[in-house]
Amino acid sequence: MSLQAQILQFLLAGITVGSIYALIALGFVTIYNVTGIINFAQGEFAVYGAFVAITVFQEMRLLSGSVQIDLGWPLPLAALAGVVVTTLIGMLLYRLGIQTARHASVLSMIIITIGAAFALRGVALLVWGTDPFRLPVFSQGTPFKIFGAILTRQSVWVIAVTAVLLLILYVIFNRTLLGQALRACADNPGAARLMGINPQRMGLVAFAISTAVTAIAGIVIVPATFMTYDRGLTLSLKGFVAAIMGGMSSPVGAVVGGLLLGVLEAFGAGLLSSGYRDAISFVVLFIVLAVQLGGLFRGRPAAAEQAGL
Amino acid sequence: MLFRRYPNLIALTVIGLLLASVPLVIESNYILTIMVLIGQFTMLTVGLSLLMGYAGQISLGQATFFGIGAYTMGILATRFSLSPWLSLLAGVLLSAAVAYPVGMLIFRLRGHYLAMATLGMNVILFLILTQEVEWTGGPSGFRGVPDLTLGSLTLTTDRQYYYVMWFFALVVIALSLNIVNSRVGRAMRALHSSEVAAETIGVDTNQFKLKVFTLSAAYSGLAGGLHAAYLGFMSPSSFSINVSIELVVMAVVGGLASVWGALFGAGAVLVIEEWLRDAVKVVIPSASGEYEIIAFGFLLMLIMIFMPEGLVTGVVNALRERTLKR
Numbered sequence: 066m067s068l069q070a071q072i073l074q075f076l077l078a079g080i081t082v083g084s085i086y087a088l089i090a091l092g093f094v095t096i097y098n099v100t101g102i103i104n105f106a107q108g109e110f111a112v113y114g115a116f117v118a119i120t121v122f123q124e125m126r127l128l129s130g131s132v133q134i135d136l137g138w139p140l141p142l143a144a145l146a147g148v149v150v151t152t153l154i155g156m157l158l159y160r161l162g163i164q165t166a167r168h169a170s171v172l173s174m175i176i177i178t179i180g181a182a183f184a185l186r187g188v189a190l191l192v193w194g195t196d197p198f199r200l201p202v203f204s205q206g207t208p209f210k211i212f213g214a215i216l217t218r219q220s221v222w223v224i225a226v227t228a229v230l231l232l233i234l235y236v237i238f239n240r241t242l243l244g245q246a247l248r249a250c251a252d253n254p255g256a257a258r259l260m261g262i263n264p265q266r267m268g269l270v271a272f273a274i275s276t277a278v279t280a281i282a283g284i285v286i287v288p289a290t291f292m293t294y295d296r297g298l299t300l301s302l303k304g305f306v307a308a309i310m311g312g313m314s315s316p317v318g319a320v321v322g323g324l325l326l327g328v329l330e331a332f333g334a335g336l337l338s339s340g341y342r343d344a345i346s347f348v349v350l351f352i353v354l355a356v357q358l359g360g361l362f363r364g365r366p367a368a369a370e371q372a373g374l
Numbered sequence: 375m376l377f378r379r380y381p382n383l384i385a386l387t388v389i390g391l392l393l394a395s396v397p398l399v400i401e402s403n404y405i406l407t408i409m410v411l412i413g414q415f416t417m418l419t420v421g422l423s424l425l426m427g428y429a430g431q432i433s434l435g436q437a438t439f440f441g442i443g444a445y446t447m448g449i450l451a452t453r454f455s456l457s458p459w460l461s462l463l464a465g466v467l468l469s470a471a472v473a474y475p476v477g478m479l480i481f482r483l484r485g486h487y488l489a490m491a492t493l494g495m496n497v498i499l500f501l502i503l504t505q506e507v508e509w510t511g512g513p514s515g516f517r518g519v520p521d522l523t524l525g526s527l528t529l530t531t532d533r534q535y536y537y538v539m540w541f542f543a544l545v546v547i548a549l550s551l552n553i554v555n556s557r558v559g560r561a562m563r564a565l566h567s568s569e570v571a572a573e574t575i576g577v578d579t580n581q582f583k584l585k586v587f588t589l590s591a592a593y594s595g596l597a598g599g600l601h602a603a604y605l606g607f608m609s610p611s612s613f614s615i616n617v618s619i620e621l622v623v624m625a626v627v628g629g630l631a632s633v634w635g636a637l638f639g640a641g642a643v644l645v646i647e648e649w650l651r652d653a654v655k656v657v658i659p660s661a662s663g664e665y666e667i668i669a670f671g672f673l674l675m676l677i678m679i680f681m682p683e684g685l686v687t688g689v690v691n692a693l694r695e696r697t698l699k700r
Contacts, residue, residue, distance in 0.1 A: 103486040129658055166679040172432055173682040175489050176626060177675050179434070179619060184671025191665060298615065302497065305490050340505040347494030354487060355479060 070213030075331045077211070081220040081289070083327020084227035085111075088282035089304025090311060090319035091234060092275040098251040098314055099271035102163065102174055106182035107279055108300030110151050112189055114280025115287040116294075118147030119198045127192050140203065148280045154185075155276025159269050167265075182297060189294040197291035200284070219289045226285050230278055231320055237274070238316070247271060251314075279304075299343060306346045310353055382551045385634070386544065393540050397533050406532045408644060410604060413539035415640035417546045417597040419624040420633055421590025424550060426622075427631020427684075428562035429583040430569070431481070435492035436621045438499045439469040439591040441613030443598025445503065445510060448519040448608060453509075458522045462599035469595025470588050477587040481580050496615050503610035515609030519602045535604045542600060543637075546593050550633045553589075562586065563631075616664070623670045626677050629687030638686055643670075 066074070089107060096104050119125065122143035124135040138146065158181050166177055208217045238244040249257040250267040257264055283292065283300075307326045311318025326346055334342040400406060422436050446465035450456040456464070480491045503510045510516055522529045522538065529535060553559055564572040565579050573579050602608050620643065628639025650666040681688030 103490075105489075131658070162675055162679070166682075169678065169682055170430075171486070172426065172430060173678045175432055175486065176622065176678045179622070180671045180674030180678065182671070183619065183667045183674065187665060187668030187671055191668065302490065302493060306494075309487070309490075338505075341501055344498045344501045347498055350491065350494055351479070354491065 067213060071335075073212055073214035075335045076328060077214055077216050077220065078335075079328030079331030080324055081223050081327070082330065083307075083324035084223045085282050085286045085300075085323075086303045086307040086326050087227055087320040087323025088230060089279050089300055090307035090323045091230070091316055092279040092282075093304055093308040094311070094314060094316055094319045095234070095275040095278070096271050097308070099247050100163070100250075100268045102178070103305070104181075104272075104275070105175065105178040105301060106158065106185055106297070107275070107304055108302070109182050109185040109189070109297035110155060110276045110279040111283030111286075111300050112292060112294060112297045113151045113154060113185065114147040114283035115200070115292040116147075116189060116193050116198065117150045118143045118284050119200055119287070119292075120193075121146050122200060125193075129194060140200070143200075144281075144284050147284050148277050151280035151283075152273050152277045155272045156269055159272040163268070163272075164265060182301070186294060186297055189297075193294055195294065197293045198287070199291050200288045202288040203285075217289070219285075223285050223289070226281060227320070230281065231316065234274070234278070234316055243270065303346050306350045306353075309350065382548075382555070386548055386551070389637075390544055393544075394537070397536055403532055406536055408648065410532060410536050410539050412637075412641045412644055413536070413543040414597050414601055414604075415621070415624060415644060416543045416637045417593050417600075418621050419628060419636040419640045420546055420550050421586075421593035422621050423625045423628060423630055423632060423636040423639070424554070424562075425583075425586050425590050426625055427629075427687075428554070428559070429565060429586045431583055431587070432489050432622070433492040433587070433590070434489050434615070434618050434622065435494075435496035435499075436590065436594050437613045437615070437617040438492075438496045439473060439594035440598040440601070440617070441499050441503060441610075442469045442472060443595030444602040444608050444613070445516065445598075446595075447599035447602045448516050449509060451520050452518055458520050458603060462522070462596070462603065465599040465602075466592050466595040469598070470592040473588045473591030474584065477584045481583045481587065493615060493618075496613075496618050500610055500614055503613065510610070513610060515607055516602075517607050519606045519608070521606065522603045529603075535600075539600055539604065542596060546596070547633055547637065554633060558582065558585070616667070620670065623674055625684070626674060627685045629684030629690070632684070632687050635684065635686040639684075 089111060092107050092110070093103065096102055096107075120127070120134070121136045121138045122140060123137070124133075126133050162177055162181055163174075166173065169177065202217075202219045203222045204218050206218055208215045209221070210216075236244075238248060246257070246262045247267050247270065249260065249262055250264045254264045257267075286292075303326065304323070307323035308319050310322030310325060311320070312322075326349060329349060330342055330345050333345040396409060397406060400409075418436060418440060422433060425431050425433055443462075443465035446468050447458070447461045450461035450464055451458050476491075476495060480488050504513045506512075529538060554562075561572065561582055565582055569579055598613075601612070624639040624643045625636060626639070627642055628635030628637070646669070647666050650669055654665045677685050677688075683691065
């Protein structure tokens, strides 16, 4: 493979993985904008989305083999089931965990969502065990060749789904009454309440949208890579770094941040060391934070301070 | 009268004597091993409890310093044939030396950023431990850490390490109690109740947070070095993010801003963990894995929702309020 083709290959691989980070970052930003909470359990939803879809799609042994099911649902229906079940879990988390503690400090809120992440991961371990799982690719066929680099059909799916979801979110937030209400809560919950908007309900909606997006991320990536019960934390961390790179409150920024992070990782792992792939995002995080503190993006930290970060 | 004037000194003496007599009464090596672990986790939790309770900051990466302490001790004592005690000291110093600049960067952030940055730190250390096989032994672990010596006596048994571990744990507790009751401690309490107010009366808040963070790292480094010497072996999994979060559970159970609570939290969580492991095996015989994280996850959520100041502190405060009302 020529050097150009190799560079293009890294770029394509980076964009594919970056799309997943982008979707998870979108999930973070949606919740953060409406409720001011960083949900440390975000990545677990990607795991649940994938696992639920796999469970209804193929023959599965659950609870250490004590339950055996073979539903054999068609793939689209299985994906839908994954999204719906995960969204319900996310809404449940909001109702039981977040809403009951809505006056809690930032510190308590962080610990609550970490607790949720731990509980979800533990339950996933109990139900699905430690085996890795995957789905079949969404569409069969030979991969595309672009200037000597290879783009798999699943990568196209991943990138397309990301683009479509971004578009849908844009429409929801900017072109609907619900979106206006959501943005009002982000801007000024007090004033929003005076206008007859219920911030609690909007928080629930934000959690629902966010978990659905993250569950979809888990489902589209699982034909390309194996999913295990403990992937959630890494996915959360990557999504969070991507969201920070994008300025934490902008959906477009989150997507750009995700893609950039994916590409940086692909090049870093390809050219430097694949063993340190997961460290790259944190080096990026430290650099972004240092730069922000240094004042290159002076406007941003002030806004972040106001938001109570 | 005496108790009123020196409550901590007396508590320290009583608990010290009680702990010293444990090995005389208990024969079981299993219980003794758990007691050694409680001592080790107490050191780790005290620092975190101070950080969370007094500085109002959370570290999700305390296991990083635990790991730095352990591997520094191991590598120096084997590859460089440095004396075990000096290696232990080097581990403590290096942990603090890493914490200081990291803290300088991240304490200018708040809340979420700090939590993620410390998590990231932990991920990077874990990768180094698993990747740099030549130095760390990689995922399969590091073997052959030499035992500590006292004069001509080489410490080998659980019983001997029990005394070493708890000696240092009590030193850490005494030191922390002193700090809490000093000018620094008052500044830290001011910091916790209102950062802005603390700043206006001249407390350099960042400097204090940084000091507490560095101190907690030194405690963790100490625990790490002792861990390495006690087991003679260590593997990266002892220093993973899961351990960092387990430490948060211990601090939260013990109650934030409570030095004695940290001791209780470490003990309670370790005992619950052992008990859960057995219980899960009874229910699902084929089960293996860290199912206890389900319980810890829910425990964290419940305590933080209903008693944000932590379990022990929360219960104590509730009782105090009740007696005051009467």
